[in-house]
Amino acid sequence: MDLCKIRNEISKGQSIYNIPLRVTFYARVSTDKDVQLNSLDNQILYFENFINDNRNWIYVKGYIDEGISGTSVKNRTNFLKMINDAEEGRFDLILTKEISRFSRNTVDSIKYTQELLENDVGVLFLSDNINTILPDSELRLTIM
Numbered sequence: 001m002d003l004c005k006i007r008n009e010i011s012k013g014q015s016i017y018n019i020p021l022r023v024t025f026y027a028r029v030s031t032d033k034d035v036q037l038n039s040l041d042n043q044i045l046y047f048e049n050f051i052n053d054n055r056n057w058i059y060v061k062g063y064i065d066e067g068i069s070g071t072s073v074k075n076r077t078n079f080l081k082m083i084n085d086a087e088e089g090r091f092d093l094i095l096t097k098e099i100s101r102f103s104r105n106t107v108d109s110i111k112y113t114q115e116l117l118e119n120d121v122g123v124l125f126l127s128d129n130i131n132t133i134l135p136d137s138e139l140r141l142t143i144m
Contacts, residue, residue, distance in 0.1 A: 003120055006133055016124065016131060021092040023051045024060040026082055028101050040066060047095055060091040073108060083112060086121040098127040 009019055025047035029040045044064065051059045063082040073079055082094065094116070096102045102123065103109040113123050113132045122133035 003117065003122070003133060006122070010131075010134065016093070016122075016133070017054055018056055020056045021058070022060050022090070023054075023057040023093045023095060024082070024091045025051065025062040025095040026064075026079065026102060027062060027097070028065040028076070028079070040064065043097060043101075051095065057093075073103070073112070083115065086116050086119045089119070092121060093133075094121060094123045096123060096125055099125050099130070 006016075006019060010016065025044075027040060027043040027047065044062065047062055048059070051057050063078040063085075065076045065078045085091070086094075099109055102125065103112065116123060117132060122131060124131050
């Protein structure tokens, strides 16, 4: 993905949903309790349908961490795999429910979204309505 081109398209009024992208998702729950696992199943189904229903997007299998805290990335195996796969150019955009699913640590959130952007990968936090492709996203991440 060419971030400059995408930003230009969005600034002209184009929606991120109308831009051809390879899209994946990141989902996480912090405990393995039944309620949380049901929530994880719902997140996965939602993202798979959401991506596949967009005719402009190509679905890339998602990344899921189950029963792992979001305060640190060191034990989040699939999160780290996602970062490595981004460096290898396997997808253009990551969807996640909200900032707290991505990371509970503001510094980590900013660090990894910057690293992803350096590899031409954006993150769209759906509930928070933050798209890291947009220039104001870092400020908005900090405020949230």
